[in-house]
Amino acid sequence: MTVIASTPGGWMAAEMAEQPERVRAALAGVREQGGVLAPLVASAREVLVLGRGSSRSAGTYAAEALRTFAGVPASTTSPAHLAWSQQRRLDGTLVVAISQSGESTEIIAAARRALELGANLVAVTNSPASELAGLAGPRQTIHFRAGNEIAVPATKSFTSSLACLLGLAMAHTPTGLVDAEAELPQLMAELLADPDATFTLDGTTDIACAGEGFAEAVGEEGAIKLRETLRIPVASFETSEFLHGSINSVRPRSTLVTVDADPSGRSLAEQAAVGAASRGAATVSIGASATSSAGRHIRIPQVPSHWVPFLAVLPIQRAAREAAIARGEDPDRPPGLSKITRIATGPA
Incomplete structure (x- = not known):
């Protein structure tokens, strides 16, 4: 552990290597929740997906998967807008809030506002004891199962969140998740082991x-x-x-x-x-x-x-x-960034 901590990018490399098994665990976990999640998606008039940073990227994937596999209108939306500007009622809307920490002020404010406006809420987080998970409740919280992630850039938490969101979109067809659980981790491991599966950025501005x-x-x-x-x-x-x-x-x-x-x-x-x-x-x-x-x-x-x-x-x-x-940087700890982003709250 000392070697990892003292080597630039050591944590990021170690966490990247964990991804196959973390994805396997996330797929297995969300598949077990299918009985709860499938009716939530099936009864939704629309799905709004919230996330920032890597969780927003995962939200783009979620919206595509929900449209494709659940046949429900789904889109990403601004957490800030939902938290502090949204006025229309959200009855019949399922809000999916994605946050690795479950403590982002913007995501929590948006989730709270969604509930006030009549939406149903699913939390997708790596922190099942977080404030966000508390808003959704344990039955409607999906756990990344990524383990502790130390490097600031999300790696294993991103791919684990994709697994959770695929499980939500395919909750009504769990056989598709069984196939993914059986095959995807091995394919990921093989690609991670391939020394040629990368590219250089020398001279790029x-x-x-x-x-x-x-x-x-x-x-x-x-x-x-x-x-x-x-x-x-x-x-x-x-x-x-x-x-x-x-x-x-x-x-x-x-x-x-x-x-x-x-x-x-x-x-x-x-x-x-x-x-x-x-x-x-x-x-x-x-x-x-x-x-x-x-x-x-x-x-x-x-x-x-x-x-x-x-x-x-x-x-x-x-x-x-x-x-x-x-370039002489430590990707584990990019200057000016932290693992949890807290922004000032919007207007009352």
């Missing part, structure tokens, strides 16, 4: 990450990891939105990272890689295709599209850690 569909959450989370650890500008986009005009922002010394989860996303990623390269940017692609027009292609196994984020985020985590160390 700014980065864009892009993904479509289930891969959009990876683009968002990858951008967060890279911003936190490298402290340089990193943007995230839906790939189609990037192609709409923002592609013109890349230039020499920029890097574009694309992630694809399905054939449509793959076609968009190819277009983005070609367009970015023509403007002088370095390009990295992550996906299951055998080849890519990107300058660096990291191939992941061919899996269902909703499994892709569990795998595709791993090379980005590794690249963020390695690039930070190469």
Whole structure:
């Protein structure tokens, strides 16, 4: 433990390595809650998903999974707006509040306001004794089961939260979770053990990450990891939105990272890689295709599209850690950041 603590990025590396078993535990745990969760989702008129930082990226995944598997309108929403500006009643709405610590002031205020406006609440957290979990109650709290996470950048807590949110979306079809529990952890372990499943960011001054569909959450989370650890500008986009005009922002010394989860996303990623390269940017692609027009292609196994984020985020985590160390930074403790974010409360 002393060696880990004294080595820059040691905690982040150790926590990344835990992810396969943490995801397995999270999938097993949420599957056991299916009898409670399925009726909540089935009876919802709409689902609003709350999160900040990596939990917001997980929320993007949750909304896609809920729309796809539960057939319910689902979207992410601003916790600050819900907490301090929301006026319409939320009867029939299921609010899913995601927070690793369960103590974020903004998320707690939003969850409390949602209950006041008549919403049902599910808390998804790594801290089942937290204030957020107390608002939802034990039956409607889903535990990440990620264990204590010391490095500030979320790694195991992010992928464990994805497992919980997939379980919520598929609560009515638990056989899909059984398959994920049986296969995903091993695929993750194999990718983590592959020394080539990473990329370098030498000379990069700014980065864009892009993904479509289930891969959009990876683009968002990858951008967060890279911003936190490298402290340089990193943007995230839906790939189609990037192609709409923002592609013109890349230039020499920029890097574009694309992630694809399905054939449509793959076609968009190819277009983005070609367009970015023509403007002088370095390009990295992550996906299951055998080849890519990107300058660096990291191939992941061919899996269902909703499994892709569990795998595709791993090379980005590794690249963020390695690039930070190469730049003389300690990715475990980025200056100016802490594990729990508390913002000032809004207007009374």
